[in-house]
Amino acid sequence: MKWEERLQAQMPQNKLASAGMMCTYCDLGPCVINPFDEEPRVGACGIDAENMNMVNLALKVMKGLSDYTIELPETISLSLETMMGPHHTTGITIQSLLEASRPILKASEERVSAWHIDEQKPRDIEQGVGVLQRDAVNIVLTTYEPEMIKTSRSQKMRKLAQDNGAQKINLVGALCGGTEAAYAHGIPLLGGTDQLEEAQHMIDFIYESGDCVQACEQAVENFTSRDKAQFVPTATTRVRVGYPIDTEAINAALKKGVINGVVGLMGCHYGKSTWDTDELVQTLADSDIMVINLSYDLKHAEPGPESSALFSEYGIPLVLNGGCCEPGKFLGIDSLTVLIPTWGDPRLLTAAFAFASEGIPVILGTMPFVIPAVKNQLVEAGVTIESDSSRIMDLLR
Numbered sequence: 539m540k541w542e543e544r545l546q547a548q549m550p551q552n553k554l555a556s557a558g559m560m561c562t563y564c565d566l567g568p569c570v571i572n573p574f575d576e577e578p579r580v581g582a583c584g585i586d587a588e589n590m591n592m593v594n595l596a597l598k599v600m601k602g603l604s605d606y607t608i609e610l611p612e613t614i615s616l617s618l619e620t621m622m623g624p625h626h627t628t629g630i631t632i633q634s635l636l637e638a639s640r641p642i643l644k645a646s647e648e649r650v651s652a653w654h655i656d657e658q659k660p661r662d663i664e665q666g667v668g669v670l671q672r673d674a675v676n677i678v679l680t681t682y683e684p685e686m687i688k689t690s691r692s693q694k695m696r697k698l699a700q701d702n703g704a705q706k707i708n709l710v711g712a713l714c715g716g717t718e719a720a721y722a723h724g725i726p727l728l729g730g731t732d733q734l735e736e737a738q739h740m741i742d743f744i745y746e747s748g749d750c751v752q753a754c755e756q757a758v759e760n761f762t763s764r765d766k767a768q769f770v771p772t773a774t775t776r777v778r779v780g781y782p783i784d785t786e787a788i789n790a791a792l793k794k795g796v797i798n799g800v801v802g803l804m805g806c807h808y809g810k811s812t813w814d815t816d817e818l819v820q821t822l823a824d825s826d827i828m829v830i831n832l833s834y835d836l837k838h839a840e841p842g843p844e845s846s847a848l849f850s851e852y853g854i855p856l857v858l859n860g861g862c863c864e865p866g867k868f869l870g871i872d873s874l875t876v877l878i879p880t881w882g883d884p885r886l887l888t889a890a891f892a893f894a895s896e897g898i899p900v901i902l903g904t905m906p907f908v909i910p911a912v913k914n915q916l917v918e919a920g921v922t923i924e925s926d927s928s929r930i931m932d933l934l935r
């Protein structure tokens with residue numbers, strides 16, 4: 539069963555839960571409240587709808603921070619005692635959540651700067667299910683692990699593959715880590731969750747972590763028993779990757795009026811998002827707005843990466859595929875708006891709050907689970923929610 543079918547099986551999703559009116563924070567719960575018409579309007583501890591949103595958002599921020607091993611600050615105290623107290627409040631506000639999220643930007647920047655980029659250079663790579671090969675050992679890399687790239691290309695592994703009837707080892711990327719590997723090392727890119735599900739019977743091994751040699755050996759063994767008759771040849775698309783995100787040059791181009799703004803497109807386009815990101819990228823490029831795309835859905839705009847004034851003057855493509863969705867990659871860019879088609883993982887919602895805390899506008903394509911009053915607070919704080927991507931240009935102006 540594919541994720542779309544699993545999601546469909548959940549429909550229609552609960553309206554109260556969709557507004558964040560369900561809480562499982564403590565064992566008095568689960569509490570479901572209804573601030574719109576019926577009782578109860580408060581949880582068993584006494585908190586109201588807005589405070590319940592804050593509990594749920596704080597848990598998301600806590601998860602987002604933990605991805606960078608950062609703890610929730612003391613200013614955000616998730617405490618049942620406070621909720622049970624005379625005022626029945628969490629004391630958490632949207633502003634305090636934004637402030638709490640901010641440190642992930644620096645942490646992300648440090649993470650990215652620790653990655654080796656010696657082999658990074660502009661080049662065209664293939665993208666799509668068609669990167670898999672019938673007669674090669676197909677290994678999918680989903681974490682950024684340069685050692686795996688080296689091992690899969692070694693003489694020893696090439697010989698092992700050939701001794702077992704394969705033409706070669708075909709290492710391709712997928713998901714966040716694989717996108718970074720495609721960006722920095724030029725390996726082909728399978729894509730995301732959709733492509734992984736579609737291609738599962740053509741993949742010999744998915745590398746997430748562990749010993750690289752053992753992984754290659756296991757992949758070769760799996761190749762020998764893969765049913766080659768099930769292989770479906772599919773076309774690929776060719777996309778340019780590998781340009782550095784040169785903040786100084788981008789800001790100089792902005793100042794000189796060579797580009798009219800910068801949009802950071804962040805995270806992957808799947809799930810509930812109804813954005814047409816291909817059309818959006820083309821519209822932005824047509825308006826000389828630079829797009830830095832941090833997702834496994836690599837982008838391209840006509841008439842091609844080398845045809846803009848930005849490229850002629852600064853050697854930077856107007857649509858730059860910049861690897862995986864680390865928010866720290868955008869730090870220091872002026873006139874930036876961050877677009878997040880689907881926040882999907884709490885890390886991206888935390889990133890959205892972090893950008894907003896820095897005064898960088900964010901547009902989300904899917905709603906956080908909040909009531910209208912809290913949505914308005916998010917908008918006031920710089921986090922807009924817009925499900926129709928054709929309206930985004932108006933929001934940028």
Ligand code: SF4
Nearest residue numbers: 561564567569581583
């Ligand atoms: S924190 Fe309050 S609303 Fe949440 S589960 Fe416990 S009692 Fe219910």
